[in-house]
Amino acid sequence: MEEYLESMAAFRSEFQPRNDDILLTSFPKTGTTWLMALCHNILNLEEDEEDILTEKNPHDVVPTLDGAYLADQLPYSCLPEAVRNSGCKLVHLARNPKDTLVSMWHFYNKILRREPMSSPFPIERAVESFCSGVIPWGPFYEHVVGYWEESRKRPDEVLFLKYEELCRDPKDQVRKLASFLKNGDNDDDDDVVEKVLQRSSLGRLKELEVNKNGVLEIVPIPNAHFFRKGTVGDWKSCLTPQMAKRIDHLTQFKLRGTGLSLDDF
């Protein structure tokens, strides 16, 4: 955790954005890996004949070497001042809080359960931490609302997408993302959109050797941990009705007056 804090502090104090930079800013477990793959494919489909995603996990492909686009999971309020005042583009992918929490719970259980006999982190404690906001990169709601509000103020510079909409209407959402990334100069051709989606799909990425048995280059995490079910509503398999109710109440409370609602997810 100390290393993360150091790198965040360095990012805040030293990062100098260019106007054509693109920053991916999702909260952990909301689909960052998917967003990275989509952006990579939208921006590089023509040049990337070899398809680098067959060799590297999306987290090792973004940031790009020339720094054209990169990812961080900081809340909007913690972004370097220089980013907030620059014309660089931000893309935020939001996800249903209950699915985010459950995805995070599975992820941390995989990371923490290095010893074969160690028991899983109880879901009750995960719910408690999520609701109190004491989670990595938390609190969740302030994170989402920060980017949501900024996207309403600066729609040309901040794009707010939703995981559920990407699942429901992938072509439409990919066209929206491509248009944003390429300043409207995107190829709307159905075949191009299909290819971007196919190359970025969970089913495909998950089955690649690099993601089955490889380890991330930037931190030693098995690539397989970034791919699980990728379904909407998976929380139903883990949360009790009481837990779900508690999170729904909190969501309603935290989103009140923001223009975002539970029905959006």
Ligand SMILES: Nc1ncnc2c1ncn2[C@@H]1O[C@H](COP(=O)(O)OS(=O)(=O)O)[C@@H](OP(=O)(O)O)[C@H]1O
């Ligand atoms: N390509 C693609 N398409 C659709 N969904 C995908 C994809 N890649 C990852 N996933 C699902 O996203 C969840 C992981 O979230 P993140 O990528 O944000 O995780 S991380 O913060 O980068 O560690 C996690 O969701 P859950 O399955 O619900 O746990 C992944 O399965």
